[in-house]
Amino acid sequence: MNTLEGTMKTQVLVALLAVAISGCAAVWGGAHNIVSANDNGIVIQYDTALTSSVRTAALAREHCKKMGKTAEPTSAEMPGLLLGIVEETYTCVAPASSSGSR
Numbered sequence: 001m002n003t004l005e006g007t008m009k010t011q012v013l014v015a016l017l018a019v020a021i022s023g024c025a026a027v028w029g030g031a032h033n034i035v036s037a038n039d040n041g042i043v044i045q046y047d048t049a050l051t052s053s054v055r056t057a058a059l060a061r062e063h064c065k066k067m068g069k070t071a072e073p074t075s076a077e078m079p080g081l082l083l084g085i086v087e088e089t090y091t092c093v094a095p096a097s098s099s100g101s102r
Helices: 003-028 053-065
Strands: 032-038 041-047 070-077 085-093
Touching (some): 032 053, 041 053, 041 070, 053 085
Antiparallel strands (some): 032 041, 041 085, 070 085
């Protein structure tokens, strides 16, 4: 194999890899995807190349706040073979009563 063939194969491989990596964000139309959300919690998948767990925690807090609850993280994992994708689960919990005895 000559140098030109090797260079072309490398360029094709890099292009295919770039398309594969960006595919998840393109499908979602953004950096994250809300898999499910209800009164009890929220499940968010995100592309680590485009956002972080700090942003997903903020999304979870906003979601749970609508129900008068707070968001507590319950799990974080990489689902399947989706490289660079993390799925975080948060539970919406009623805030503890602050009425202490005096």
